[in-house]
Amino acid sequence: MGITPSTVSRALAGNERVSSKTRAEVLRVATGMGYQPNILAASLRKGTSDTVGMIVPRINRHFFSHVISGVEAILNPAGFSLLISQTHEREEDEHKAVHTLLRNRVSAIIVSHSVETRNFDHYDKIVSEGIPLVQFDRVTETIAGPRIVNDNFLGALRSTRHLIRNNCRRIAHFAGSLHVNVYRERFEGYKYALQQNGIDFDSGLLVENCILQETGGDAAEELYRAGKIDAIFAASDFSALGALRRLKRMGVAIPEEIKISGFANEPFAALVDPGLTSVEQNAFEMGNQVARAIINNIGRDDFVNEEIHVPVRLIPRSSSLTTGATISIQNSEFNSNL
Amino acid sequence: MGITPSTVSRALAGNERVSSKTRAEVLRVATGMGYQPNILAASLRKGTSDTVGMIVPRINRHFFSHVISGVEAILNPAGFSLLISQTHEREEDEHKAVHTLLRNRVSAIIVSHSVETRNFDHYDKIVSEGIPLVQFDRVTETIAGPRIVNDNFLGALRSTRHLIRNNCRRIAHFAGSLHVNVYRERFEGYKYALQQNGIDFDSGLLVENCILQETGGDAAEELYRAGKIDAIFAASDFSALGALRRLKRMGVAIPEEIKISGFANEPFAALVDPGLTSVEQNAFEMGNQVARAIINNIGRDDFVNEEIHVPVRLIPRSSSLTTGATISIQNSEFNSNL
DNA sequence: GTTTTTTGTGCAAACGTTTGTATTTTTGTA
DNA sequence: TACAAAAATACAAACGTTTGCACAAAAAAC
Incomplete structure (x- = not known):
């Protein structure tokens, strides 16, 4: 025996x-x-746990919950458990979360930074201790290691170009905080599309920190009344929705008078009337990639320092189409070249 | 020193x-x-960890991600971390998740069962080992301990009564699996409302396992063509949405010809046209209650064996209102008596 | 039949805390 | 100054594994 x-x-x-x-x-x-x-005893002895920590701004946002799900789908079968913290978009909570995870001796950390976060020093300890750190969506190049991001630039470029092809010239852009890579890249894509088509960028058509329904509505109303625009490209479906509803309520014909497109393809985008053109992000797939990056980097001391772009897809809907145009829902112009 | x-x-x-x-x-x-x-060492020595395990069917469902968020909002400040597993609605995954959590020596477990799960034996070990087990939403009385549930009965009762008051008599019910408490209770509420108003329950108007957009659309089309109904009370917003869109596409006037109400107040309910009447569940508050039940039960050996009902609220929207009626969005007829 | 190799087990230390008990130091009192 | 009581600290075992090393038994080689 x-x-x-x-x-x-x-x-x-x-x-x-x-x-x-x-x-x-x-x-x-x-x-x-x-x-x-007793996994605790084993981890203590082995000096490493089969737990991976994950820090997100909010668990209950459509995008993040789907990324989590994607991570879990790969990591769980591989024998890892997920310890999840949310930061509520607060820098202080992000610092706290990092410490909690370190105390729990997680074997890797996954993070998407809060919009507030400017100081990334607290991540130095993670990297210096040899714990793999994978960033996704909201990332910074300050920190070494893999970064999994959406192809924000390309999505924005395609969306803006789509509006231009539908005969828009005076296209407003509702951006988020330009401190955040995600919104900065979308802004760049927008500008690039304008430039490609010989349209001068007009800073009067840029609205910063405009990602909520209400601010979207307000900005749309103001710009419309001033007669400045014929289209809106919003970096968030929520501000796009705000614009759409406000203008509709004001009696503005959409898409005839103003065309609108958003970003993220939130579930409501297909359901509103008219349907909201948007850029689909594959959050679940992004989670899979994040998980794979984790697995690849656990147990090694030289972390791959790469940025992986997850393809996005423009989904044209009625809110942006020239009246009478056929909707090609199957537009799956995936990450080819520009 | x-x-x-x-x-x-x-x-x-x-x-x-x-x-x-x-x-x-x-x-x-x-x-x-x-x-x-090193928390692992401390937990090993103390024989208990500051980690709570949580098992949900899917992390990325609106309702569940909000419950998680609510749990986290209370448990994190109290010094606990959350270890989350999803079951993808599979009984086998639920069993596995339980074992993983036990191996991780969590100090409590939170669970909402998968629709598939019929056998709850694997929870015996948890209870017998003195680990608090809190169930929420999808619960079974087979297992001792606190259960936090929505007031499904009352929500369904109010919703059905609302349809009746708007002059409907032939009200179909799109139910889920009646093996699951949630759907069973909604069905009971529906029947009770009919009975209260002298309407005989007609089993021909009951559609089981109808909680998806597609099945909702199919059932609605069939019942409408057969001329059997003047309203639908769906146990899920998704099947309600399916019905609404299908009938609308068929040229049926909503709410004039057919009135519709759903359940859960998914984000899209307010955005579709016409707005979808629904029953709001306070998922975040439910999470808070779950967390409080956890804290109350950790470290004691006699678990309180109670069922806590979280209030729900009927949100009437255009899809169910007699034409011309005023919409009282502020109908906040909270958990009073029937 | 002896020696060498291979294979299978046992021993004991280690991981980093916590905690009951023993020991030392300090303080108070006569 | 001596002695008890109180306060502060040290000692050592324990939590449940893993793992290098020693050892025994079996198998292989001579």
């Missing part, structure tokens, strides 16, 4: 230098008594 | 039998060297 802890440990840890007879016996007894190994 | 681990431990664990001088010194040195206590 396998008596000593060492033999039991070896038997349960799969093949090693233990005879098949004793292994069978150990397994029999173990399952018989409903034995559950 | 506080040298021995014991003094350090006591110093950091707040007041005890250690002089204020040494405590200060210990703290100084500890912060100076960026000391992070």
Whole structure:
């Protein structure tokens, strides 16, 4: 009978230098008594846990919950558990979360920064301790390691170009905080599309920090009344929605008078009337990529320092189409060149 | 200098039998060297961790992600971390998740069962080991301990009554699986409302397992063509949405010809045209209650065996209102009596 | 039949805390 | 100054694994 802890440990840890007879016996007894190994003890001894920490601004946002789900789909079958913290977009909470995860001796950390966060020093300790750190969506190049991001630039470029092709010239852009890579890249894509089509960028048509329904509505009303625009490209579906509803309520014909497109393809985009053109991000797929990056980097000391772009897709809907145009829902112009 | 681990431990664990001088010194040195206590070691020694496990069907569903957020909002400040698993509605995954959490020596478990799950034996070990188990939303009385649920019965009753008051008599009910408490209770509320108003329940108007957009559309089309209904009360906003869109596409006037109400007040309910009447569940508040139940039950051996009902609210919108009626959005007929 | 190799187990230390008990130091009192 | 009581600290065991090393038994080689 396998008596000593060492033999039991070896038997349960799969093949090693233990005879098949004793292994069978150990397994029999173990399952018989409903034995559950104490992961804490094992982790303590091994110096590493099978837990991965994840820090997101908010768990209950459509995008983030889908990324989490994508991460989980890969990491769980691989034997990892997920320890999740939300920062509520506060820098202080982000710092706290990092410390909590470190205290829990997670073997890797996944993070999407809060919009507030400017100081990334607290991540130095993670990297210096050899813990893989994977950033996604809201990332900074300040920190070494893999970054998984949407192709914001290309999405914005395509969306803006789509509006231009539908005969818009005076296209407003509702941006987020330009401190955040995500919104900066969308802004760049917008500008690039204008430039490609010989349209001068007009800073009067740029509205910063405009990602909520209300601010979107306000900005749209103001710009429309001033007669400045014939289209809006919003970096957020929410501000696009605000614009759409406000203008509609004001009696503005959409898309005839003003065309609108958003970003993220929130579930409501397909349901509003008229349907809201948007850029689909594959959040679940992004989560998968994040998880794969984690697995690739755990246990090694030289982290790959790459930025992976997850393809996005323009989904044209009625809110941006020239009246009478056919809607090609299957426009799947994936990440080709520009 | 506080040298021995014991003094350090006591110093950091707040007041005890250690002089204020040494405590200060210990703290100084500890912060100076960026000391992070090893929670694994502490948990191993103490026999309990500050981690709570949570099992949900899907992380990325609006309702569940909001419950998670609500749990986290209370548990994190209280010093607990959340270990989350999703079951993808599969019984096998639920069993696995339970074992993973047990191996991780979580100090409590929160669960909402998958629709598939019929066998709850694997929870016996949890309860017998004295680990608090809190169920929410999808619960079973088979397992002892707190259950936090929506007031499905009352929500369904009010919703159905609302349709009746708007002159509907032949009200179909799109239900989920009646094996699941949630859908069973909604069905009961529906029947009770009919009975209260002298309407006979017609089993031909009950559609089981109808909670998706597509099945909702199909059922609605069939019932409408057969001329059997003047209203639909769906146990899910998704099947309600399916019905609404399908009928609208068929040229049926909503609410004039057919009135529709759903359940859950998904974000899209307010945005579709016409607005979809629904029953709002306060998922975040439910999460708070779950967290409080956890905190109340951790460390005690006699678990309170109660069922807490979280109030729901009927939100009437155009899809169910007699034409010309005023919409009282502020109908906040909270959990009073029937 | 002896020696060498291979294979399978046991021993004991280690991971970093916590905590009961023993020991030292300090304080107070006679 | 001596002695008890109180306060502060040290000692050591324990939590449940893993793992290098030693050792025994079996198998292979001579």
